[in-house]
Amino acid sequence: MIKFNLNGKDVEVNLDPSSRLLDVLRNHFNLTGPKEGCGEGECGACAVLVDGCIIHSCCFPLANVNEKEVVTIEGFSTTKRYQTLAQSMLEEGGSQCGICTPGMMIAAESLLNQNPKPTDEEIRIGISGNLCRCTGYNMIVKAIQLAAKKGDGLW
């Protein structure tokens, strides 16, 4: 039995501990915000937070979340920090097709958790594990800058 906190709720699952966390989230908990883009930890579309830090759930065995806090985009989207980031993404045009966006939001949250006032370069490094084929990243970088400014004190 694996016990963890998922989006603020304590949960228990009796599944193969070597299952990919991504599959457990999508299939068992019906949380389809995390996406599978590459299945090998390159693209970051499957990103979720484990104890506040970004991980690629496609390469993360279920066993590793035992007794930990897992937050997916579904959980993150109930927070004030999310609202600030979402609004900044809207204003700067940081989302196009949207498939990378939930992972990108998680990457931004993870970055701002560690570094509430990142420089342009630090943002680029912070989201470099998340691939986006639509935007060329600049509008996402600007959105994170804007969120850091507008959300002063939130992170």
Added chain:
Amino acid sequence: MKDISQSIPKEDHVEKVSGKSLYVSDIKMDHILYAKTVRSIHPKAKILNIEIPELPKDYFVIDYHDVPKENYVKMIFNDWPVFAEKQVNYIGEPIMLIVGKNKQIINEIIEKIKIKYQVLKPTFEYQSSVIHKSFKKGDIKKAFSKPFKTISYTYETGYQEQAYIEPQGFIVYPEADGKITLIGSIQCPYYVKNAVVNTLGCPDDKVRVIQPSVGGAFGGKEEFPSVMACQLAVAVHKIKQPIKMIFEREEDMENTTKRHPSKITLSAAVDKDYRILGLKAHVSLDSGAYIGLSGVVLARAMIASTSAYTIDHLDITGDVYETNTVPNGAFRGFGAPQMIFAIEMLIHHIAKDLNIDPFSLRLAHLAKQGDKTSTSGIFRDPIIMEKMIEKATEISSYHEKVKAYQDPQIWKGIGMSWFLHGCGFTGSGESTHINAKVKLRKDSNDHVYLLVAAVDMGQGAKTSLKKIVVQTLGCEAKNVSFDNPDTDYILDSGPTVASRTTMIVGGLLARAALKLKQTWVDGKEMEVIKQYQQPEYIKWDEEAMIGDAYPAYSWGVNIVEVEVSPVTYQTKVKGIWSVYDVGKAIDDRLVLGQADGGIAQGVAYGYLEVMKHEQGKLRQKTMTDYIIPTSVDMAKTETVIMENPYILGPYGAKGVGELTLVGGAPAVALAIEQAINKKIHKIPATPEYIMELIKS
């Protein structure tokens, strides 16, 4: 009235950032079965025998025997089989599907299938031409009769993978009335529908196509999805149960269409005043094992042969060559990126060989309003390139940097490209092949629905098309809806390709909205349908490739600055500046988003993205070994949109999407060329290639 360019919130923003948007892989259905494809392991072989193990209950094999009607995928050229029959022509060619409810058991079945092949000798060279095209302008013989100098070069371009982050996938299911419904990650609902109707041989109303959210496409979901759709429709036709097939990244990258590798030979006749009198070009495209759209890609490449310049005498030829490799197909730019790379390099190389300033040579040949196009049509509309070039050079300090980076010891360079992109289908394609129709429906609550087939795959079609209707009706945005296309309710407004959606579909919608407004009766259900009519002055001879190849052209200038490491020969892009004429931006932020994303792909095509095959087997098949730019690779961009309204476009709008990609590769290649002080003849200009050039 508000200026339409003023940005509004993206229609689907909330569902996209919150992760609520449903893509095909997110959709669940009861009693779903899964399918996996059994593929050829040889680039060319006869299938002698197939041994299938005893199948567990409720597991199925679907192959060409099960195809009710036509075992080819209906495209422009109908040569691509749904399932291989007696012979396979590339590694990865689908032979059959294995369908059942447990993916693990499906894999076990596939492992036990024994296929006996007779291996044949494959072709990988530009040898066997399957399509040849040519056109002429002026008097090429005269131009080449006594030139001051003839300058010839050959340029080569590699594969490019679309690398949309959402892999291809479908859910296909039977409906109670014998209808088959397909939900898929697609750009062109009616391409899918028409292909499935053709393969099943069923009435038109027995196939329904629904588009969910699409996670990027870039041309990769133009014709390829029809292949999967036909296979799955055949399976559902037989099994009568819903089937889901989502490619994993490796299967997607190894087996879906890519940008055609090309080899382009150019020869220019120059007079003593450094005027380019004539140009001969031959374009070779590698189509892979089946032709598919390659003939149309070739046409666009050939028509782009003079890009933003006017050259009076032309002899342009091209061939599509079949090889035993994965079929190539649509990718943003559609043949133009290959040719624009070649012509931009040639102009520079001519200037270098003549020891004159490339900027002046370009300027002397820049196309002007009233000039004849490459295909002897006319540039009817104003061309504002001079103003755009001035702006681009100013914001990038281009001229100062060109001078400053002359010293090869600095290892820095700045490169520029000038280009155009024809908006919409080539030639009479819009009227003869597509014949788009749009419908606006108003219900009794005065709510208006856009019923068109345009797919929002990230570019913002939902926002821009709705905005055109809202602005024209002069109503509130909340009274207008544009839902994802469902072929049971919409009209065929054509595929979401060829930079045609805003200009053609948006134009029709603007006309429909105007008609609705003029005839509006409160509380009454109303419908307005508008159909595309080719402007009368457009004349195009498809056979001879003479006339107006496009109704309108968008224009662009890209400038890219790089630094090359003298130790590793790696290129770092330091800055990107662009100026575009897209007529009129329907939404500034959306156009700037296209600009950023397009140039990222275009520049990466020029120096970063490497894909090669070895004896027909692709060497890059995952995101780990096919490198696309990360946020760290991408430089800051500065983009200026200059207005130049097109009279027949909605609010003056022309095409956007592809324009932003086509100039990237030559701009970065010329920047690298300056940094390393060696002529570049092929892309991607990788560190290995740069090393070869420097050591030679």
